[in-house]
Amino acid sequence: xxxxxxxxxxxxxxxxxxAYGAFLPMSAGQLNLGIAAFVAIGAYSSGYASNALGLNxxxxxxxxxxxxxxVGWLVAFPILRTRGIYLALATFALNQVVQGTIxxxxxxxxxxxxxxxxxxxxxxxxxxxxxxxxxxxxxxxxRFGISVTAVKDDERAADVMGLSVRGMQSAAFTVGAGLAxxxxxxxxxxxxxxxxxxxxxLFSIYVMLYVLLGGTxxxxxxxxxxxxxNLLPELxxxxxxxxxxxxxxxxxxxxxxxxxxxxxxx
Amino acid sequence: xxxxxxxxxxxxxxxxxxVAVAFTLAIGILNFLNFSIxxxxxxxxxxxxxxxxxxxxWPLAALGAVAAAGALSLLVERFTYRLMRTSExxxxxxxxxxxxxxxxxxxxxxxxxxxxxxxxxxxxxxxHLGPVIVSVPQLLGLGCAVLAVACMDFxxxxxxxxxxxRTIAEDAQLATLLGVPVERVVPLIFLFGGLxxxxxxxxxxxNYQQASPxxxxxxxxxxxxAMVVGGMGNIWGAILGGLLIGLVETFAxxxxxxxxVDLCVYGALLxxxxxxxxxxxxxxxxxxxx
Numbered sequence: 236x237x238x239x240x241x242x243x244x245x246x247x248x249x250x251x252x253x254a255y256g257a258f259l260p261m262s263a264g265q266l267n268l269g270i271a272a273f274v275a276i277g278a279y280s281s282g283y284a285s286n287a288l289g290l291n292x293x294x295x296x297x298x299x300x301x302x303x304x305x306v307g308w309l310v311a312f313p314i315l316r317t318r319g320i321y322l323a324l325a326t327f328a329l330n331q332v333v334q335g336t337i338x339x340x341x342x343x344x345x346x347x348x349x350x351x352x353x354x355x356x357x358x359x360x361x362x363x364x365x366x367x368x369x370x371x372x373x374x375x376x377x378r379f380g381i382s383v384t385a386v387k388d389d390e391r392a393a394d395v396m397g398l399s400v401r402g403m404q405s406a407a408f409t410v411g412a413g414l415a416x417x418x419x420x421x422x423x424x425x426x427x428x429x430x431x432x433x434x435x436x437l438f439s440i441y442v443m444l445y446v447l448l449g450g451t452x453x454x455x456x457x458x459x460x461x462x463x464x465n466l467l468p469e470l471x472x473x474x475x476x477x478x479x480x481x482x483x484x485x486x487x488x489x490x491x492x493x494x495x496x497x498x499x500x501x
Numbered sequence: 502x503x504x505x506x507x508x509x510x511x512x513x514x515x516x517x518x519x520v521a522v523a524f525t526l527a528i529g530i531l532n533f534l535n536f537s538i539x540x541x542x543x544x545x546x547x548x549x550x551x552x553x554x555x556x557x558x559w560p561l562a563a564l565g566a567v568a569a570a571g572a573l574s575l576l577v578e579r580f581t582y583r584l585m586r587t588s589e590x591x592x593x594x595x596x597x598x599x600x601x602x603x604x605x606x607x608x609x610x611x612x613x614x615x616x617x618x619x620x621x622x623x624x625x626x627x628x629h630l631g632p633v634i635v636s637v638p639q640l641l642g643l644g645c646a647v648l649a650v651a652c653m654d655f656x657x658x659x660x661x662x663x664x665x666x667r668t669i670a671e672d673a674q675l676a677t678l679l680g681v682p683v684e685r686v687v688p689l690i691f692l693f694g695g696l697x698x699x700x701x702x703x704x705x706x707x708n709y710q711q712a713s714p715x716x717x718x719x720x721x722x723x724x725x726x727a728m729v730v731g732g733m734g735n736i737w738g739a740i741l742g743g744l745l746i747g748l749v750e751t752f753a754x755x756x757x758x759x760x761x762v763d764l765c766v767y768g769a770l771l772x773x774x775x776x777x778x779x780x781x782x783x784x785x786x787x788x789x790x791x
Contacts, residue, residue: 266591266594313775316775317774317775317778320528320532320534320733321774321778323534324534324725324729324770324774325771325774325775327722327725328726328767328768328770328771328774329771331722331763331766331767331770332763332764332767332768332771334763335760335763335764335767336764338760338763339760339761339764346760435718436722437718440536440598441602443595444595444598444599444602447591447595474610476606476609476610477606477610479602479603479605479606480602480603480606480607480610482599482602483599483600483602483603483606484599484603486595486596486598486599486602487580487596487599487600487603490580490584490592490595490596490599491580491584491596494584494592
């Protein structure tokens, strides 16, 4: 396998993990514009753990998941008090605050970026992506999948049926944050360099867009969205700017013709 | 030089205020977070640069830039609000973001990612108010912002069109029943939003003499913050919020350094969302969709 192909596939795997990080809160009806903040938290905390504390990169990646999930769980309390457009705006502000904070921490390089020395190979990244996909797919075949859909469709009805609405929302937000953190940790250890400037709101928006492109009704949607977003432009051999032009046109067309995303429930 | 900082802050704030008004019109009336606004802002700024570079007179550049933003906004309406009733609530938001990505990257392909230097159309004209120096574009900007919003306010409160708009804001279905021509009024709201954004883009370009394909992002994020601070859906709130954010940003740079700006502005935004989500002047309080 050539280095180029491996790089593309590794990015696809990382973006698949990320897509599920965005999919979970969305499946509970939350528009989380702060995904990039959790990616940054996962990337920097795991990078710091393997650089400064000498932790094994695979353990550090799991640590990135844990740190991002913990932060997600903590901020879920105030954030989930808001809803709809206010939730989107609160997560957006959170993204800016986290980015601004990391930018000011000199221990992880601040604005200069942060090189991560430990490396994980492609097989590890792929294994993580497959595991995440399998776990999320399994999760959505349990009661959790039905419950979370119920909460999204009608909070009051779900409450009446005895579901813990706040618990489901908080769980979806927290696990989503953790997966985003895991994606960040994998990126940090595969590409060995992270820059917090990349993890702005626009990054969050891209992730959200390709999940919506694939469709949020089934667990296979995010996988398809990530694949479309990553592979199609490679096949078209366009420049980065053309990639986004095509992507944007695709989004506009699909949202006009098939507003539920490419994959829908029958 | 405290007075000078106040003037600079108000100037920056008037750009934010205009963008915030565009956002607040879309949210307050249509309940729609229109993410194409940074794209329109950027198109207007880049067009200002292109026209002034060709030695076009500045009123022509202003007119071209503002008109282009207005026209693009109408195009965005076709693919967003028009589809809103037949699809899920997040679709217009997503499509408007796609327009932002589309506009930015088309501009990138056309003119590259460099920050372009916009020639100053007014020479070095400036007014001295005691020790404070106010440049002509600064005065023009503040004047335009306040005037435009005053006109909008009059339009909304006193005219037949404004009454229709306010009915749509209450309930679009009810407005249709009452005979408000929703199909014609909604594009007008988009047009006004586009014109405000275009004006902001022009003022930003001539004031800070810079334009780039990504110039809209930072300003729009501040504009959204300004809208929330003032109270979503309230146009005078947008003005107040815009000026406040402009002042906070100027003073944060002046007192704490450039790196602290985002923390101050967005930290304040987060706090307001948790404590008083309706903003300073109050805004839409009914159940929010997206």
